[in-house]
Amino acid sequence: MMRNFLVLLIAITSLIACDSKQVIGEYKTLPNVWKKGDTISFSFKSPDTIKKYDLFLNIRNNNEYEFSNLFLIVNLTAPNNNQTIDTLEYQMTTPSGEWLGTGFSEIKENKLWYKNAIQFNQEGDYTLSIEHAIRKNGNINGVEQLKGITEIGYRIEKNKSE
Numbered sequence: 001m002m003r004n005f006l007v008l009l010i011a012i013t014s015l016i017a018c019d020s021k022q023v024i025g026e027y028k029t030l031p032n033v034w035k036k037g038d039t040i041s042f043s044f045k046s047p048d049t050i051k052k053y054d055l056f057l058n059i060r061n062n063n064e065y066e067f068s069n070l071f072l073i074v075n076l077t078a079p080n081n082n083q084t085i086d087t088l089e090y091q092m093t094t095p096s097g098e099w100l101g102t103g104f105s106e107i108k109e110n111k112l113w114y115k116n117a118i119q120f121n122q123e124g125d126y127t128l129s130i131e132h133a134i135r136k137n138g139n140i141n142g143v144e145q146l147k148g149i150t151e152i153g154y155r156i157e158k159n160k161s162e
Contacts, residue, residue, distance in 0.1 A: 023047045027058065027153035033145040034132055040152050041129045046079070046120035047156060054160075055115040057130065058153035061092065061099075062106045065148025068093040071133040074114060079124030087133060088114070107150060117159050128154050 024044050047053065059070065070092050076084045090112045093099055101108035120126060130152055134143040 021157040023053060023156045023158060025058075025153060025155040027060075027151045029151050030149055033147050034149050036142045036144045036146075037131065039129045039131045041127055042154055043125050043127050044154075044156070045125055046123055049121050049123055050119070052117040052119050052159040052161060054113070054157045055118050056155040056157070057088075057112045057114050058151075058155055059090070059092075059101075059110045059112060059149060060103075060107055060151040060153075061101075061110070061148050062108075062150055063148070065092065065146075067134060068097070070149075071135075073131050073133050075127075075129040076115075077127040077129070078120075079122045079126065086114075088112075111155065114154075117161065 024047060026042055026044075028040055028042070030040070055076075057072070057074070068091065070090045072088045072090070074086050074088055090110065091100060092110065099108045101110040103109050132143070132146050132149070134146055135141070136143065
């Protein structure tokens with residue numbers, strides 16, 4: 001019993017220690033549905049004004065998600081209120097319909113590129129806002145209640161060139 005506990009403790013410690021690239025990260029849990037127009041926002045301080053970083057969006061979904069891709073509108077607001085707004089598309093399944101991402105259970109986690117080698121060149125608080133822009137084929141209006149996205153997060157990592 002004690003041996004199993006020690007093995008588990010060493011495994012967890014190893015996993016945590018291996019993630020030395022992450023600088024900042026956070027998740028928010030969504031309710032049962034993500035309503036059209038609902039924005040998920042994160043605030044963070046600039047990690048460094050000189051170094052470059054890679055910025056990722058983390059999406060956790062379950063089998064209730066009924067689409068093969070995900071469209072997001074992402075707004076990054078700098079301390080001086082300058083905004084960068086992007087409409088992004090991410091593949092969520094293989095062509096055969098299998099979920100992309102990692103995870104052993106029904107929940108799959110996708111680490112999605114957002115910005116490569118970004119420099120947070122202003123000191124202060126940045127805001128990252130995300131909303132979905134999913135539409136069914138042939139429909140002009142977006143999906144009012146998106147099911148299957150369980151959590152959304154962001155992750156800032158040290159850029160490999162730094």
